[in-house]
Amino acid sequence: MGVVNVTPDSFSDGGRFFDADKAIAHALQMAAEGADVLDVGGESTRPGAAPIDAEEELRRVAPVLDALCKQTDAPVSIDTSKAAVARAALDAGAEIINDVTAMTSDPDMLPLAAESACGVCLMHMRGTPRTMQKEPVYDDVVAEVIEYLRDRRDAAMSAGVMQKRIALDPGIGFGKTLQHNLQLLTNIDRLHSLGCPVLVGHSRKRFIAELIERWGDSSAAEPGTTVQPPPDRLPGTIAAALSLARRGVQIIRVHDVAAVRRALLIFQTTGGLL
Numbered sequence: 001m002g003v004v005n006v007t008p009d010s011f012s013d014g015g016r017f018f019d020a021d022k023a024i025a026h027a028l029q030m031a032a033e034g035a036d037v038l039d040v041g042g043e044s045t046r047p048g049a050a051p052i053d054a055e056e057e058l059r060r061v062a063p064v065l066d067a068l069c070k071q072t073d074a075p076v077s078i079d080t081s082k083a084a085v086a087r088a089a090l091d092a093g094a095e096i097i098n099d100v101t102a103m104t105s106d107p108d109m110l111p112l113a114a115e116s117a118c119g120v121c122l123m124h125m126r127g128t129p130r131t132m133q134k135e136p137v138y139d140d141v142v143a144e145v146i147e148y149l150r151d152r153r154d155a156a157m158s159a160g161v162m163q164k165r166i167a168l169d170p171g172i173g174f175g176k177t178l179q180h181n182l183q184l185l186t187n188i189d190r191l192h193s194l195g196c197p198v199l200v201g202h203s204r205k206r207f208i209a210e211l212i213e214r215w216g217d218s219s220a221a222e223p224g225t226t227v228q229p230p231p232d233r234l235p236g237t238i239a240a241a242l243s244l245a246r247r248g249v250q251i252i253r254v255h256d257v258a259a260v261r262r263a264l265l266i267f268q269t270t271g272g273l274l
Contacts (some may be wrong), residue, residue, distance in 0.1 A: 057080065062092070075096060084208055112234035125171045125175050173206060181207045245264055
């Protein structure tokens with residue numbers, strides 16, 4: 001899943017693709033590089049991000065969605081928690097709703113997903129993007145995330161969404177400390193018990209820079225930065241992607257499609273995947 005941020009304040013690219021034409025060109029390049037899904041988002045969910053209204057979100061993503069649905073065969077996903085934005089995206093040809101609130105923030109989202117028979121990605125997040133990194137606490141982060149995702153899966157199915165159309169995301173970096181993220185990644189196999197494809201979005205995230213910093217690499221990004229990350233997050237992104245693929249994660253959401261896809265293909269060709 002290739003990430004298409006149409007935002008001025010993304011943690012990963014610093015707004016490089018806020019212009020619609022640049023975002024379209026970037027997404028088409030990712031499709032050419034082998035992205036299986038293009039995930040378009042118009043509202044930043046980085047730590048501390050302020051919310052925007054549906055009108056502004058639609059203004060950002062509408063031209064991008066329209067162009068991608070016409071110019072590529074890759075399925076398009078809309079990264080939003082607002083039913084009005086999701087409906088417009090589906091009308092434009094998008095096939096998946098990727099909701100970081102697991103369809104809890106808008107009561108119209110689950111009925112929309114059921115009536116449209118679209119794909120659904122449900123993610124775990126503690127709090128909101130503005131508050132989620134303020135000392136998150138869990139007794140057992142893996143068990144609690146699994147229980148939450150089970151409840152949201154069941155709510156979606158009760159609303160009429162078919163189980164085979166649901167993917168579940170543990171929400172790496174969303175209301176989790178470094179240790180929480182590592183516990184989730186090293187126990188990712190346990191999410192398969194929920195019977196849905198697992199989606200993980202670990203790409204370029206702060207925990208990678210924190211690990212490198214812990215190991216004494218002075219080139220690592222400063223924790224909390226919101227500008228484009230330095231290249232040293234790419235090796236960590238690739239390494240985690242290989243680990244996730246090795247343990248059966250079906251959807252890996254990344255910014256660097258070409259590099260990660262090539263690494264996965266070589267890993268598979270040399271016997272790295274089961």
